[in-house]
């Protein structure tokens with residue numbers, strides 16, 4: 193048992209955190225922080241080696257101005273911007289990763305942490321670690337990805353619901369499409385086809401990258417998906433909220449970027465690089481998850 197973590201001056205626990213270690217009372221591990229002054233920045237405490245240092249070194253390598261590796265330069269587009277290492281006065285021995293907050297641009301963010309790959313432990317994992325990972329969500333071997341936390345906004349009731357890792361793990365394989373993926377995209381009130389289509393374009397770019405790279409293997413890494421849950425803007429675009437026509441309430445260009453970048457519709461980034469390893473082959477583990485995620489999203493489009 194350690195003592196409670198210090199909250200450095202000018203910070204607060206991250207406003208929207210759907211998974212992972214949370215900073216707060218009763219917790220001993222350090223969680224994610226947000227700057228009181230600049231909501232667009234978050235601070236992730238570097239966990240103990242080797243996990244924390246592996247992630248730190250990975251961000252440093254990819255974002256180094258001296259980086260010339262073509263694959264890494266391509267990968268950078270899919271990661272939150274890394275603005276260096278930061279130390280707080282109150283905790284001088286803890287390095288923090290200073291990262292772009294990809295949620296803060298959204299008014300009513302709907303957020304999913306999607307852990308990718310049927311294998312969620314790295315090649316150095318002990319038998320105990322493997323056993324503990326495998327029992328968390330056994331269906332992942334067939335589904336290929338899993339939710340570890342969700343936040344969903346229902347504009348028809350103006351309610352935001354948070355679903356934790358236990359809720360996510362309790363999903364049965366046969367209900368995963370409807371009550372898992374479907375729930376996140378509003379199937380129970382208004383399926384966000386606009387979001388799903390824009391997301392599919394972005395996921396395709398990530399898949400294209402994985403189809404060509406043979407340098408890295410990502411274990412237990414997540415895709416953080418965020419979309420705009422507030423749909424009032426529909427009126428500005430001359431559409432209504434409940435009809436199928438609302439699917440184009442925020443126009444997405446064919447390259448997947450939104451017309452109005454101040455008000456994005458959807459963002460997806462790769463996060464959590466505590467188990468990234470060097471490799472010499474395609475990351476078939478991640479690719480299996482990615483292809484299945486894309487398949488689930490296409491199936492969802494057929495339902496709504």
Ligand SMILES: Nc1ncnc2c1ncn2[C@@H]1O[C@H](COP(=O)(O)OP(=O)(O)OP(=O)(O)O)[C@@H](O)[C@H]1O
Pocket residue numbers: 208209210211212213214224234236239243272291292293294295303305341414416463464465466
């Ligand atoms: N760049 C980001 N912008 C906004 N929110 C983020 C970002 N990175 C992480 N988060 C939020 O924090 C949560 C935890 O992030 P992450 O997976 O990096 O930490 P962790 O699981 O606690 O880390 P570790 O695996 O190192 O123990 C995510 O589920 C998400 O809600």
Ligand SMILES: [Mg+2]
Pocket residue numbers: 211212414464
């Ligand atoms: Mg995580």
